[in-house]
Amino acid sequence: MRAETPDVKAVFDAVPQRARELGWGTVPQGGDGKLVYCCHVTVSAKHWVYPPEAQGRRPPCIEIAYGPLAVQSGKSGCDLRPSDPALGLGAPPACGAGASSGDEPSGGYYQRADLGKFGEIGNNRKDLADKFFGWYTAVFEDGALEAKQKSLIALAVAHAVQCPYCIDAYTNDATAKGATLDQLTEVVHVAAAIRGGASLVHGVQMRGHVHDKGH
The missing domain is CATH 1.20.1290.10 (AhpD-like)
Incomplete structure (x- = not known):
């Protein structure tokens, strides 16, 4: 939902109510001026929708993003995906770690939060980083x-x-x-x-x- 228009916003805002009617879990993310990071772009807000278990298996969650994509070349990695409210588990990352992962436990050599700092490689020779991230995005x-x-x-x-x-x-x-x-x-x-x-x-x-x- 990339167009920030009243009708599109109304559809986006109706997601939680419709999810509740279906008995699905839903968790908002971002909004009210707080952007949500996904790789090296941002969106205005997201709803994470969690279908219930069916036939002994829990379907993957549904990610609904709202607002135009804005490239943030100085940042990479994603905000953590909220946990399924039906499970009460810790939040796994949406596609890597990112801006919200400051509470990750420390001690290991590889820190999950470091992925969110990937874009900082562009702090020096930004021209090369921009070319890499542009190519990387196109590849996938x-x-x-x-x-x-x-x-x-x-x-x-x-x-x-x-x-x-x-x-x-x-x-x-x-x-x-x-x-x-x-x-x-x-x-x-x-x-x-x-x-x-x-x-x-x-x-x-x-x-x-x-x-x-x-x-």
Whole structure:
């Protein structure tokens, strides 16, 4: 809902009431001048809608954003997604960590809040950062591959290169795009198969060295 017009705003504002009528949970985010970060863009406000469990499975939440997208080149990462009110769990990030993650526990080398600082790389050589983030955004848009497919590929690569920030971001991004836990698990197996196979096939090099030395 990108047009900030009265009719669009009325539809957006009606989301919580309609969700309650359906027995779905809903949590607002942003609004009243407080922007919501998503990657390196902001929107005016969001509603997070949580469908109830069905057939033993809880469907993914629905993210409804309102207001025009505004690029914030000095910022990357997302505000934390509110927890499902029916579960009372801690809030996982929407697609990585972001502006609201200051209460993350400390002590580990990788801090979830650091992903939200990614855009700070543009504090120096902003021209290069702008080119990167512009290209990065374009890469993950729908093209010959759908955005969901690209997100799953990114998740597989994230496991192969063992990037905790990327695993965090693209687990949530793929889930938000409708990927199931089975699909997420399969892409991890694909990454593991390629990485394991790459190690094993180098055994050919080992065997070649052995034969060259006449052993």
